[in-house]
Amino acid sequence: MRPRQHPSYYIDGLRAGDRLVLSRAITLVESRLATDQALAQAVLEGVLPHVPPTSVRVGITGVPGVGxxxxxxxFGKHLTGLGKQLAVLTIDPSSQRSGGSILGDKTRMETLSMDPLAYIRPSPAGDSLGGVAHRTRETMLLCEAAGFDLILIETVGVGQSETLVHGMVDFFLLLMLAGAGDELQGMKRGIMELADALAITKADGDNAAAADRARLEYQHALHLFPPTGTGWQPPVLTCSALTGMGISALWELIEKHQRLMSQPNHDGTSVRTRHRQQQALDWFKTLLRQRIEQQFFTQNGLTDKLQAIEKQVINGDLLPSIAITKLFL
Structure with missing residues (x-):
């Protein structure tokens, strides 16, 4: 294992935009070693005052095969063409048997990975739910401290818990594929309600007409959902990564959304600010629950007591609801 450095090494390197230091800092925060976690906390505390509040975080998810x-x-090449400093955080699913991940997103984004304005970091999902990695939030902060003003998060894929990524981004984009069966029936309602926009991909060649029909179907379906309360009606677009059609329009849409969310309310704060504040609070509560669970299971004598109660539950001698009560006595 590479020897760790003093916190100032990481803090100064991040503020200077050093990508090697950024990669090492991300490795540090992703580590589950107690010593690394203590060092990671010192680094995060050191860079937090230097994280600009103007960055834009975009979560991108979609059905398998959507591309x-x-x-x-x-999309990234279009953004760097506009001069954006872009960080792409990709989450790869981890094997439930071996725990390993392929982490091959850099090879799938070969052109973008060589762009001097782009930084791509794959991370394993591990045992984290919601399509994100264990330390995605911390990784975003490190990237922003290193000068990246636009963060894209590519999640594992659409699932019931995929909506977790919505709690850490400013704009949530859902990618859909036309002609893949009954799309509306197969989609999870919860994730469609959270999406800020839907994009039908691969809208080129013979698939262009099918993509346009799917756009109309999704647009009609979204009108059935209750309004968000911000005045934003999630639109549905078609796009093609092959021809570039719709790519620039999508970025213009995100900019329009951010302008709307940044308008001050009567109290002087914006929807965007309140959204980020709520995200920080949710993050705190998530970590608090994790810490309480960890401390609970490390109590002296709990292992033997837990095994005895589990045996009673397995044998049918004790109802699970009663077992919980006995466990806390």
Whole structure:
């Protein structure tokens, strides 16, 4: 294992935009070693005052086969062409048997990975739910401290818990594929309600007409959902990573959304500010629950007591609800 450095090494390197230091800092925060976690906390505390509040965080998810990596490469090249400093955080699913991940997103985004304005970091999902990695939030902060003003998060894929990524981004984009069966029936209602926009990908060649029909179907379906309360009606677009059609329109849409969310309310704060504040609070509560669970299971004598109660539950001698009560006595 590479020897760790003093916190100032990481803090100064991040503020200077050193990508090697950024990669090492991300490795540090992703580590589950107690010594690394203590050092990571010191680094995060040191860079927090230097994280600009103007960055834009975009979560991107989609059904299997929708072409997320191909889309992100085309979208990312458009953004760097506009001079954006872009960080792409990709989450790869981890094997439930071996725990390993392929982490091959850099090879799928070969052109973007060589762009001097782009930084791509793959991370394993591990045992984290919601399509994100264990330390995605911390990784975003490190990237922003290193000078990246736009963060794209590519999640594992659409699932019931995929909505977790919505709690850490400013704009949530859902990619869909036309002609893949009954799309509306197969989609999870919860994730469609959270999406700020839907994009039908691969809208080129013979698939262009089908993509346009799917756009109309989704647009009609979204009108059935209750309004968000911000005045934003999630639109549905078509795009093609192959031809570039719709890519620039999508970025213009995100900019329009951010302008709307940044308008001050009567109290002087914006929807965007309140959204980020609520995200920080949710993050705190999530970590608090994790710490309480960890401390609970490390109590002296709990292992033997837990095994005895589990045996009673397995044998049918004790109802699970009663077992919980006995466990806390």
């Amino acid at each position: 997320k990596s191909t889309f992100i490469e085309a």
